[in-house]
Amino acid sequence: MSNIAICAKNLTRDFDTVRAVDSLSLEIPQGIVFGFLGPNGAGKTTTIRMLAALIAPSSGEATVAGLHLGRENRAIRQHVGVLTETPGLYKRLSAIDNLLFFAKLYGVPEPRKQAERYLQLFELWDRRDDLAGSFSKGMRQKLAIARAMLHEPQILFLDEPTASLDPEAAKVVRDLIETLRTKERTIFLCTHNLDEADRLCDRVALFNTRLVAIGPPQELKxxxxxxxxxxxxxxxxxxxxxxxxxxxxxxxxxxxxxxxxxxxxxxxxxxxxxxxxxxxxxxxxxxxxLRVSLEDLYLDLMEENNAST
Amino acid sequence: MHRLNVILLKEWRESLRNKMILFGAIFLPLFMVGAAVVMVYQGRGIDVPGAQIALFNTALMYFLILPAVIPLAIAAYSIIGEKEQGSLEPLLATPISDLELFLGKALASVIPALILTWGSFGLFLGLSIPLVGGIPPHVLTPPWIAAIFGLAPLLSLFSVGVTMLVSSRASDARAAYQVSSLAILPGIVPLIIYSSKKTLVSLFLVGLEGAVLIVASIIVLYFAIKVFRREQILTRWK
Incomplete structure (x- = not known):
């Protein structure tokens, strides 16, 4: 199998007359944390939705986990995990029932065992029978990440995993992301938190409808x-x-x-x-x-990009 | 099939924890059975031509309203609940197909509606027998059986289709429920015809309504399936 987790060529998505993603081309190697950075409305969520085979691109092509987007969408969804912007848990179901539901949808061989494993890993085991609606924001986010991980996806899309969390909960989630990094798993991280991206990401892409810059943070700086x-x-x-x-x-x-x-x-x-x-x-x-922060780099490049467009 | 079962079980588990749905699913059938039994009992001694027929027609209407009304709440809360919780996108990110998801949501509403309708009808018969001293006349006739077992599923399907269409555009379950309530009209229209003509429920009229419902359900379900696509849900739903 190729060691490229995601390969996109001129991926474009239009919504009526608005172009949300414009000719995105990138290659993401397997086993890295890839930061996808950009302002609100830059098209980050649309990109994740396209790459996770949730919506179709208007033009362009991509392979995700070695599978062709458009032709093998169902298989792609089996091989990727998605943490959406909001945790999207079933509040009237318990933590374990939330996980069991998704484990069964993904066809996990031993759903209960796998749900137990992740509840233990994310320190939610003691609250397994509590309704997800009774959880704090941080716990909900952890449960949502566990849900995205249940079927051991090759690629994990995390859309703003620490947004709206207090600093303590955000740190827990960040530490968790560190632990999820393996040789086989690629993490595609969308975030506004540039310090977080600087610390977690092996490579980043600065994106504002179009790709502005891509590379390892240090190299870009x-x-x-x-x-x-x-x-x-x-x-x-x-x-x-x-x-x-x-x-x-x-x-x-x-x-x-x-x-x-x-x-x-x-x-x-x-x-x-x-x-x-x-x-x-x-x-x-x-x-x-002289250490330049990713924030300085981001602001300068985005300013340059806005001026040129 | 496996994923369809998973969706069904999840929907029912959630519905059982929703007091609004639970209340509607228990109270409404019991109310209808009670009202029908009282009507049949009171109609025993009436000797006016056509009066008993009108009463029985009204009783039948109760059992034709149930399959249309019960799925309304389940389907509305099921879809709008997903919207409110933001759980549709994670669900759509799984390998489930659009059709499996649609069928799961639809059957999760239709199956309880039919069980409750037929159960209520059984209860109505069971309670009527001791009260009127036998199976009430005009009830276990072919038109009644065709109406209860043939029209009820069609009414449920039509109702679910309408609710799914309305729910895709609504963000409030109560509003969706109210608008979708128009779907009970096909259950009431025959009553108006029967009552005004004071005629017995006939196979022709049941067949006619069935045919109309089949066409209406096909149209409604066609559009409901169309709006129930991943792309539509994520980009067009409000």
Whole structure:
């Protein structure tokens, strides 16, 4: 079997005159957490619905878990799990009855055993006979994730799994996502929480009806901002930037006692840079790598994208 | 077939925990049986031509209203309940087919309606026998049996089809229930005809109503199945 979990080519979806998803092409390898980031109304949920064989694309094609979208929709639904934006539990049914219902629909061989396994794993076993309607938001979300996992899907689509959860419940769900990451399972995570995406995702796609950027978060940051070293000096030392004269420095900026130096290979170049500064009489207090958050990257790229469209 | 059973059992489990549905499913049949028995009992001594026929026709109408009314609440709450809980999308994400889901929802309403209708009719007979000293006249005749066992399923199907269509556009179960209540009209129309003519229920009239209902049910179910597609549910339903 191919090690590509999802492959989409020019996937497009129109709703009457509105284009919700425009020519989306991407390849997602198996066994990674893939972050799908974008503003409200960007078409993220529509993309999940298409890839989970819930709605048909207007044009384009895709394979999901090696199966052709459109031709093998039922098989695709058997191989993927979907956590929708709202937990969508049956409030009048108990936690275990909710899981048993879905386990049977998915044709899980031993539904009760599997439901028990996930209730134990998600620490809901003690509340198994309580109505889902009596659960807190965090517990409902955990139960909904358990429901999406029952049939051991190869691909798990999570649409805003921590939205509307308090920080404590959000952390529980995030930790849970970490535990679900396996070699065989791909997690497609739609989220607004960029810090969450930065921490959980091996790769991210920035999406706003069209694909804006795709790649590992660190690689994207380096592609956009390069790698920068921040040097804090004890005193301003005027004219230091001009005196440095090192060919590998791409750009140097100053803010009071701080120098921000753009480099291409900081591991090799930082020791030379620091030696040169000391040689020139600068009193170096701290040397750090400038960490750009995914949020900065997201905001800059989206702004650029909005300006260009 | 397996998934259809799973849907049916889930629907019934949920319905049993819904007081509105439970109340309607228990109270209405008992009320109809009581009203029919009292009518038959009181009609014993009336010696006006056509009066007894009119009473029995009214009693029959009660048992033709039941199969149309009982599924209304079950189907309306079943679909709107899914909408309110946001549970339709996770359900549609399973390998269940659109037809299995539609049939599961429809049969979950039709089967209890028929069991309750026929059970009520049986209870009516059982209570009438000691009260009127035997099986009431005009009751276990071919037109009555054709009406109870032939028209009742058609009335239920028609009612479910109407409710499913209405529920796809509504977001409130009570509103859907009220609008769908129009589906009981086919159960009442024959009564108006029978009462005005004071005529016995005839096979011709039952057959005529059956034919009309078959056509109406096919039309309604065709559109209901059409709106009950994944794509429609996720993109067009309110």
């Amino acid at each position: 380096e592609r956009l901002y390069g790698r920068r070293t921040v040097i804090h000096l004890a005193d301003p030392h005027p004219g230091l930037e001009d005196a440095l004269k090192l060919s590998f420095i791409k750009k140097i900026e100053r803010l009071d006692n701080t120098l921000v130096v753009s480099l291409s290979d900081p591991e090799r170049e930082n020791p030379i840079l620091v030696s040169r500064l000391v040689e020139l009489g600068a009193k170096v207090q701290f040397v750090n790598e």
